[in-house]
Amino acid sequence: MEQSSIESNVITFNAAVSACEKGTKWEKALVLLSTAACRELELDVTTFNAVLSAFEKAGMWENALRLLGVMLQNKVDSNQITFSAAISACEKGQKALQLSSVAA
Numbered sequence: 001m002e003q004s005s006i007e008s009n010v011i012t013f014n015a016a017v018s019a020c021e022k023g024t025k026w027e028k029a030l031v032l033l034s035t036a037a038c039r040e041l042e043l044d045v046t047t048f049n050a051v052l053s054a055f056e057k058a059g060m061w062e063n064a065l066r067l068l069g070v071m072l073q074n075k076v077d078s079n080q081i082t083f084s085a086a087i088s089a090c091e092k093g094q095k096a097l098q099l100s101s102v103a104a
Contacts, residue, residue, distance in 0.1 A: 010041050017050040026054035026063070045077045052085035061093030 013036045020029035029051045036043055048071050055064040068086045071078055 008036075008039060008041070010036070010044060010047065013041060013043070014046045014050065017047055017054075021050045021054040021057070024054070024057050026051075026058045026060060029054040030063075043076070045079055045082060048076055049079075049081045049085060052082060052089070056085045056089035056092065059089065059092035061089040064089035 013032060017029045017032050020026070020032065033043070033047065033051050036047065048067065052064055052067055055061070055067065064086045068078075068082070070076075071082070
């Protein structure tokens with residue numbers, strides 16, 4: 001059986017990270033982001049936005065803010081989606097904190 005391979009580039013990583021985001025697998029999205037960085041791929045706003053959205057869906061506001069800081073530090077382009085995902089992650093994280101303090 002002939003084996004085929006797919007070239008790893010920013011487009012394939014974006015597709016994989018986006019699939020993780022849609023499947024609420026933020027941990028896997030973060031691993032893919034790290035792998036792409038280790039391969040010295042030039043990641044774009046789409047890559048980072050997908051990871052931010054995965055954090056947002058999971059309410060991982062600290063991770064979202066940390067990643068936003070990395071983006072700004074590395075001068076990665078950002079857009080409205082970038083900041084909306086980060087803000088939404090903070091909002092969801094705050095709600096989770098409020099719920100945990102009520103339950104305690």
